[in-house]
Amino acid sequence: MTVQAGSTDQALRARARGVIPGGMYGHMSMEPMPPSYPQFMARGEGPRLWDVDGREYVDFMCGWGTIVLGRQHQAVDAAVASQLSNGDCLNGPGAVMVDLAELLVDTIPHADWSMFAKNGTDATTMSVTIARAATGRRRVLMANGAYHGAAPWCTPGPSGVLPEDRAFIAKFEYNDVDSLRAAVAEAGDDLAAIIVSPVRQDNRRDQELAQPEFAREVRDLATASGAVLILDDVRCGFRLDVGGSWEPLGVRPDLTAWSKAIANGHPLAAVTGIDSLAEAASSIYTTGSFWFAPTAMAAAITTITLLRDTDAMAHTHRMAELMREGLAEQARRHGLSIRQSGPAAMPLVLFDGDADLSVVAGWADECVKRGVYLHPWHNWFYTASHQPEDIAWALERTDEAFAATAARQAAS
Amino acid sequence: MTVQAGSTDQALRARARGVIPGGMYGHMSMEPMPPSYPQFMARGEGPRLWDVDGREYVDFMCGWGTIVLGRQHQAVDAAVASQLSNGDCLNGPGAVMVDLAELLVDTIPHADWSMFAKNGTDATTMSVTIARAATGRRRVLMANGAYHGAAPWCTPGPSGVLPEDRAFIAKFEYNDVDSLRAAVAEAGDDLAAIIVSPVRQDNRRDQELAQPEFAREVRDLATASGAVLILDDVRCGFRLDVGGSWEPLGVRPDLTAWSKAIANGHPLAAVTGIDSLAEAASSIYTTGSFWFAPTAMAAAITTITLLRDTDAMAHTHRMAELMREGLAEQARRHGLSIRQSGPAAMPLVLFDGDADLSVVAGWADECVKRGVYLHPWHNWFYTASHQPEDIAWALERTDEAFAATAARQAAS
Numbered sequence: 001m002t003v004q005a006g007s008t009d010q011a012l013r014a015r016a017r018g019v020i021p022g023g024m025y026g027h028m029s030m031e032p033m034p035p036s037y038p039q040f041m042a043r044g045e046g047p048r049l050w051d052v053d054g055r056e057y058v059d060f061m062c063g064w065g066t067i068v069l070g071r072q073h074q075a076v077d078a079a080v081a082s083q084l085s086n087g088d089c090l091n092g093p094g095a096v097m098v099d100l101a102e103l104l105v106d107t108i109p110h111a112d113w114s115m116f117a118k119n120g121t122d123a124t125t126m127s128v129t130i131a132r133a134a135t136g137r138r139r140v141l142m143a144n145g146a147y148h149g150a151a152p153w154c155t156p157g158p159s160g161v162l163p164e165d166r167a168f169i170a171k172f173e174y175n176d177v178d179s180l181r182a183a184v185a186e187a188g189d190d191l192a193a194i195i196v197s198p199v200r201q202d203n204r205r206d207q208e209l210a211q212p213e214f215a216r217e218v219r220d221l222a223t224a225s226g227a228v229l230i231l232d233d234v235r236c237g238f239r240l241d242v243g244g245s246w247e248p249l250g251v252r253p254d255l256t257a258w259s260k261a262i263a264n265g266h267p268l269a270a271v272t273g274i275d276s277l278a279e280a281a282s283s284i285y286t287t288g289s290f291w292f293a294p295t296a297m298a299a300a301i302t303t304i305t306l307l308r309d310t311d312a313m314a315h316t317h318r319m320a321e322l323m324r325e326g327l328a329e330q331a332r333r334h335g336l337s338i339r340q341s342g343p344a345a346m347p348l349v350l351f352d353g354d355a356d357l358s359v360v361a362g363w364a365d366e367c368v369k370r371g372v373y374l375h376p377w378h379n380w381f382y383t384a385s386h387q388p389e390d391i392a393w394a395l396e397r398t399d400e401a402f403a404a405t406a407a408r409q410a411a412s
Numbered sequence: 413m414t415v416q417a418g419s420t421d422q423a424l425r426a427r428a429r430g431v432i433p434g435g436m437y438g439h440m441s442m443e444p445m446p447p448s449y450p451q452f453m454a455r456g457e458g459p460r461l462w463d464v465d466g467r468e469y470v471d472f473m474c475g476w477g478t479i480v481l482g483r484q485h486q487a488v489d490a491a492v493a494s495q496l497s498n499g500d501c502l503n504g505p506g507a508v509m510v511d512l513a514e515l516l517v518d519t520i521p522h523a524d525w526s527m528f529a530k531n532g533t534d535a536t537t538m539s540v541t542i543a544r545a546a547t548g549r550r551r552v553l554m555a556n557g558a559y560h561g562a563a564p565w566c567t568p569g570p571s572g573v574l575p576e577d578r579a580f581i582a583k584f585e586y587n588d589v590d591s592l593r594a595a596v597a598e599a600g601d602d603l604a605a606i607i608v609s610p611v612r613q614d615n616r617r618d619q620e621l622a623q624p625e626f627a628r629e630v631r632d633l634a635t636a637s638g639a640v641l642i643l644d645d646v647r648c649g650f651r652l653d654v655g656g657s658w659e660p661l662g663v664r665p666d667l668t669a670w671s672k673a674i675a676n677g678h679p680l681a682a683v684t685g686i687d688s689l690a691e692a693a694s695s696i697y698t699t700g701s702f703w704f705a706p707t708a709m710a711a712a713i714t715t716i717t718l719l720r721d722t723d724a725m726a727h728t729h730r731m732a733e734l735m736r737e738g739l740a741e742q743a744r745r746h747g748l749s750i751r752q753s754g755p756a757a758m759p760l761v762l763f764d765g766d767a768d769l770s771v772v773a774g775w776a777d778e779c780v781k782r783g784v785y786l787h788p789w790h791n792w793f794y795t796a797s798h799q800p801e802d803i804a805w806a807l808e809r810t811d812e813a814f815a816a817t818a819a820r821q822a823a824s
Contacts, residue, residue: 021525062503095452159697280571289478289532
């Protein structure tokens with residue numbers, strides 16, 4: 001079942017190496033992944049995926065978080081088809097842009113206005129630019145190890161990036177109030193913004209929910225220093241709370257960056273903000289050829305409305321809990337010690353005593369080989385289309401993967 | 413026929429002002445435009461557009477250049493529908509990504525590889541990053557007044573941007589070999605790249621084709637100084653020559669940034685480059701949630717194949733010439749002195765003795781009022797769907813607009 005010589009995937013990889021630098025790039029490069037991961041995918045439906053060699057998977061990556069209701073979702077597809085039949089790139093936005101901005105303002109407590117773009121990185125970069133425009137200050141604080149996009153000011157890869165691109169970016173430790181206070185003090189009266197993710201989701205380490213006192217301190221320090229609090233909800237947004245991921249903590253940002261799940265896989269990003277930042281937001285010059293296209297906005301309206309008005313998020317959470325309980329029971333039974341961290345619906349599974357992540361990589365390889373698509377060191381995702389039978393199907397196979405992992409441990 | 417109180421457009425604008433900063437933003441804000449321009453559009457088909465109040469237009473902006481074959485194009489729509497039925501955001505790219513990269517490499521003489529993204533700004537920013545990674549140098553030269561996107565390093569609006577964001581960006585005058593030489597000399601051994609548009613398309617002034625000796629000098633100076641020549645073909649790409657817009661001049665860039673017309677309105681951008689830059693390209697970390705989605709890539713394959721294998725571009729050019737000749741004859745007949753600059757299929761029409769552009773603004777207003785959608789100070793676009801009867805329909809109305817302009821001139 002591994003990706004074999006003679007497979008379509010191998011043939012495509014060979015062709016790709018001829019015409020794409022490194023054969024693939026960015027987060028979708030399977031180069032660093034265990035050997036059974038396919039590089040090229042053919043098709044998806046609900047929570048299921050098929051690769052180019054026809055292998056079927058229950059999917060726990062869900063388009064890296066872009067799919068929240070499930071693939072081939074009837075209502076979203078109908079909205080898209082209807083809009084496409086009128087055209088997409090017109091010479092101005094459609095009425096749907098106003099409808100969507102109003103929906104966000106109605107749904108998200110802190111949001112008094114919205115702007116739209118295409119990439120999560122567009123939204124985080126616009127947020128930082130708005131904060132600098134509003135405050136006339138330069139410094140931006142972010143957590144060590146946090147991912148806020150792939151523009152020069154924030155990309156985790158330093159190649160081609162200049163020190164000047166991040167001259168006024170400083171760091172603090174997530175969930176560490178003292179380090180945050182020190183960073184704020186260091187920035188002094190030049191602090192434009194604190195940008196923070198609602199959950200610590202660094203790759204290759206246990207995910208951490210924000211401690212409520214940390215989140216409150218972020219808010220209080222931003223307010224006290226006249227800086228803008230930017231919540232980077234690109235990854236968690238519309239997965240944990242439809243009003244924003246820190247809404248359950250009662251902590252409201254000044255600006256939020258959204259993307260990924262916002263339109264159930266259609267390309268869209270958004271910035272929402274408070275009234276007092278509207279003037280700064282309208283002062284920056286930012287735009288894109290496809291930013292005003294109505295199709296993705298129509299998809300977003302359907303997606304957000306369903307997430308708000310149905311039990312889609314609660315159902316997703318139940319499926320994630322079912323999987324979590326099953327994995328915990330299986331690991332115990334096989335004598336393996338695992339840690340499931342992060343929100344239930346955006347978990348990461350790591351193994352104790354696995355500093356180099358070789359054990360989890362081996363387990364993930366056994367999973368994907370059997371048709372369970374999950375990630376060994378990036379958080380997973382669920383959709384509302386996952387059903388108990390999908391979880392049961394996946395758990396049958398993760399059980400075998402744990403058995404294989406236990407056998408390998410015993411042999412070593 | 414103007415946008416009136418009580419119109420749907422006015423009602424939408426009022427709602428938009430409540431939920432979108434400034435009521436709209438970016439290049440699609442109609443705030444600076446003459447009064448008859450609608451802000452919100454409803455529908456498009458071929459070369460025709462309808463606004464939210466049902467007014468019909470022959471379109472000479474074509475989604476600001478994103479539409480090259482025409483809206484509701486049967487073959488492109490079929491490719492899109494077919495791919496959408498398999499899903500869009502899968503956990504990896506589809507085979508179509510390799511097909512598209514191969515098509516670009518086969519079609520574009522300088523291209524040995526391709527990378528894909530969503531915005532033209534993504535493509536220009538990636539190009540600059542690759543150039544810096546490849547050379548280990550910092551300085552980038554661009555023409556005064558040129559538009560290369562809306563990221564902090566290049567946005568024409570300074571609000572929220574720091575001097576550091578553009579610390580190593582220096583300027584030269586387009587089509588001015590001496591100024592280019594001086595800028596290269598000034599950059600010395602820190603010159604990473606020269607980024608240049610194939611045509612000088614600054615807003616509010618006559619467009620200028622690149623003088624062949626200027627284009628050759630750009631190439632020679634880049635080569636001699638070990639810098640990377642980046643052609644920003646985002647706007648002209650797939651409109652002037654399917655192999656790249658400086659191909660007719662025999663000048664081949666090291667990197668080209670593409671977007672807009674590449675997928676006939678579906679959101680896609682690309683960077684193509686030469687072999688010796690592949691390693692640098694694979695060293696940078698750049699990615700986006702929607703960059704690997706196959707639907708826009710399927711649209712691009714159909715679009716580029718048709719542009720390459722049919723007379724679509726030649727037909728478009730003929731339609732543009734027909735319009736240009738008609739406009740010239742009409743202006744003469746009405747005693748008005750106009751200048752039609754730029755490539756025929758990407759023209760700009762300005763009036764002599766109109767320093768503040770009030771005459772062209774008034775004329776454009778009369779045109780759009782009558783159903784001819786064009787732009788008073790940004791270059792226009794055509795599509796392969798424009799037919800002689802569309803041009804004739806438009807010319808009937810531009811003639812009336814010229815008459816109104818001449819009458820206003822006579823009265824003043």
